[in-house]
Amino acid sequence: MATRRSPQTRPRRPRVVGVIMTPADLYFALHMSAPPDLFEVRLDHLIKDLTDLEEAIIKLRAPLIVTARHPREGGANKLSARRRAALLRRFLEHASYIDIELRALRELRSIQRQARAQKIGCIISFHDFKQTPSLARLRAKARTAVAAGADIFKVAARTDTHAQLQRLLDFFDEQHVDLAVSAMGIGRLGRVARVEFARRGSILNYAYLGKAQLAGQLSVAQLQRFFRSLHRWCH
Template structure:
């Protein structure tokens, strides 16, 4: 079974590379995660160095250049984000585009499909977790855009918010894998609970530090997932 196919059948760990330090650490990992995610919005200043080092990364790649209002760094324009994603598309197993940007990046999504690069369509809400009904509508919209996986990251500061995300992940009424994660006070435990509830991909920081509240390091996440 290939890494690409298995990513949608059971939780796979994704190590997020968002800095030069993360890249160096990723290159030195003895046991790499199932995937590396390249946060090209964070890495926009070192793309030449990044491109030269990609052959040394020992895991398939997810590429994204995040929309500024959904957590993207460096306030990149749509054109700059498109250029970065197009440049690194030949290296990618997955392309991650926000649902908000899917229409504007329709040609890129079409190219990815032609190149047999799978598509993650994502939705981020850093203020709250919408109801499962709203999340279901987002998932259907993502599928209509050609998603192979729907990724959702929402604020989980309260048990009610976490329960909404868990219910949506476990009970989703759509034939589309979901990768779900919480951000905030209950973000860390959400990564483990959602993985066990059926989340297709589970994200963690390659480096020790992260500015995302609730995101665990690779070491922490792998340790927690191994516990029964």
């Protein structure tokens, strides 16, 4: 089967990403009249539905990000590195991007190399559901992502307070690494954070399809409307 390719592994404009975590999300995605720029397929959540997923995935009308999330960064079903690698390898032919966590780079290095050989983009991600790390730590994570060959660095952190949100905004605004960055907040100020990062140019902006899975998430339709309004205002 031919692999879907995105136009470039490092996109130049912000994209809306619809997250498929459940069979209901998959059904919703298949029947959207206005699909997002990309779909993220959360394989760790869909391990009981892989056969159905393989049959349906070729019908999705947008390029795909595939990921099997590490259990310590929100992954479902407590999957081992070997199991996550097998899932990624199984669905690699459908991917335009793979997402691998910084903490999983060593154990999934062979998957990253295989993806690179097939000209599949690499998102290297970091998730902290308890806090927003210091600026120094965020900078160090970004540098590690660059050294590891990321096309995009994705960071998601807790934004329950204005101080946490400002720290994440400060990191994003620095843009001191030669790397496309996707940033988002989780928690009480998560919705505000996601809108603000989208406005400032976060390259990937994740949204729910049928039902929100995290505090502060926006729907695909809400983010699409936001970008249309922003485009009209800027032009």
